[in-house]
Amino acid sequence: FAYGLHAETNQAFEIDFPRWASSLRGGSVYNFDADLDDGGSFYINRFFVEGMFGYMWSYDSFLAVTVGGGQDDYHFSEEVPLEPWNNINNYRLGLYGRWALSDKWCLFAAPSVRAYAEETVDPLDGLTGALFGGVSYTFNDRLTLGPALGIVGQLEDDIRYYPVVLVNWNISESLSLDTGGGLAATAGPGLALVYKFSNQWKAGVTGRYERKRFRLIRDDGIGEDRNIPIYGTLAYFLYPQGYITMILGYNADGTLSLYDAEGDLSEETGYDPSVSIGFVASFRF
Numbered sequence: 347f348a349y350g351l352h353a354e355t356n357q358a359f360e361i362d363f364p365r366w367a368s369s370l371r372g373g374s375v376y377n378f379d380a381d382l383d384d385g386g387s388f389y390i391n392r393f394f395v396e397g398m399f400g401y402m403w404s405y406d407s408f409l410a411v412t413v414g415g416g417q418d419d420y421h422f423s424e425e426v427p428l429e430p431w432n433n434i435n436n437y438r439l440g441l442y443g444r445w446a447l448s449d450k451w452c453l454f455a456a457p458s459v460r461a462y463a464e465e466t467v468d469p470l471d472g473l474t475g476a477l478f479g480g481v482s483y484t485f486n487d488r489l490t491l492g493p494a495l496g497i498v499g500q501l502e503d504d505i506r507y508y509p510v511v512l513v514n515w516n517i518s519e520s521l522s523l524d525t526g527g528g529l530a531a532t533a534g535p536g537l538a539l540v541y542k543f544s545n546q547w548k549a550g551v552t553g554r555y556e557r558k559r560f561r562l563i564r565d566d567g568i569g570e571d572r573n574i575p576i577y578g579t580l581a582y583f584l585y586p587q588g589y590i591t592m593i594l595g596y597n598a599d600g601t602l603s604l605y606d607a608e609g610d611l612s613e614e615t616g617y618d619p620s621v622s623i624g625f626v627a628s629f630r631f
Contacts, residue, residue: 367408368399368631375593375624379423380600384615386425392418392624396438406446412458414438417465418558418571430604430613431569433465434560447481452492455479462501462560464569472561474499482512490514494525501559501568502609513537548581566607573600575622588629595622 377390393416400410418434440458447453456478463472480494492512499505515523520542536554543549557572576598581591597620604613 364401364403366400367402367410369397369588369628370631371396371398371414371626371628373591373593373624373626375595375622377595377597377622378620380597380617380620382426382602382615382617386423388420388422388426388617389620390418390420392416394436398442400442404446406452407444409443410441412438412440412442430602431464431560431562431564434558434569435461435463435465435469436560437461437469450484452482452484453480454482462558464560464562467561467563471566472501474501478510480510480512482514488516501561502605502607503559503568506557545585546583548579548583550579550581552577552579562604567612568605568607568609570603570605571600572603574598577622584629586630588627591626593622593624593626595624596620597622 372393372395374391374393377392379387379389381387394414395416396412396414398410398412400408402408415435415437418436420431420434422429438458438460440456442454442456444452444454458476460474460476461469461472462474463469476496476498478494478496480492482490482492484490490512491514494510494512496508496510497505498508510525512525513523514525517523522540522542524538524540525536536552538550538552540548540550553574553576555572555574557570559568559570561567562569574597575595577593577595579591579593581589583589600617600619602615602617603611606612
């Protein structure tokens with residue numbers, strides 16, 4: 347289950363409730379070379395795996411535990427005089443709950459504990475917490491809206507708060523606009539425009555703002571990578587077992603930053619837009 351307003355189910359299939367549910371999701375994304383403003387370039391290999399185990403009372407009421415991990419493998423060119431970091435490991439343990447308060451109102455909450463740290467660094471040194479929750483109201487079979495709030499802890503920085511408007515708008519039989527979750531350890535939701543060709547094929551465009559902070563080996567400092575990724579997706583659904591999604595992305599307005607152990611900025615540089623490709627697959631059991 348992602349941060350979407352609805353569970354990913356095809357109600358044409360009969361499912362008995364209550365029931366236990368589990369899934370396994372994984373993927374990989376390759377970010378091609380991006381030139382740094384201060385000289386040199388870098389590229390990134392990313393991968394992640396996440397498992398879910400939950401209990402469903404209905405399509406709109408369930409509670410799930412998620413456990414996941416992955417790595418962002420940064421490669422800097424020789425022109426970069428001092429490589430700021432290498433492989434960044436990330437781990438996540440979370441809960442996701444959704445409760446139908448009535449046939450119109452629904453409440454959900456997603457607390458999590460996350461660890462972002464360079465390889466060989468103790469993950470506990472990169473530990474933070476996050477909470478995303480809100481309520482939604484179904485106006486009709488085409489429109490669901492509601493307010494939500496994200497609270498994200500930051501390594502050696504103030505807690506971030508960001509309001510979100512939850513959207514599930516079926517503009518037509520084929521076109522929809524949704525608040526959806528990101529890839530792996532991405533913090534916070536984005537906005538996705540999705541076109542449904544058939545029950546099996548869907549294409550979409552998703553945009554979001556990403557800011558990742560992680561503990562480093564060097565002087566116990568902090569690294570940060572922030573940008574605005576825009577992804578085009580093409581998904582094939584294996585109802586009711588899962589889906590496979592191909593990804594083509596454009597990463598804009600990127601910045602890399604280095605902070606000391608107290609959280610004070612020591613170095614910062616922007617980087618040029620880059621292209622990324624990848625896939626995500628999810629299977630239910």
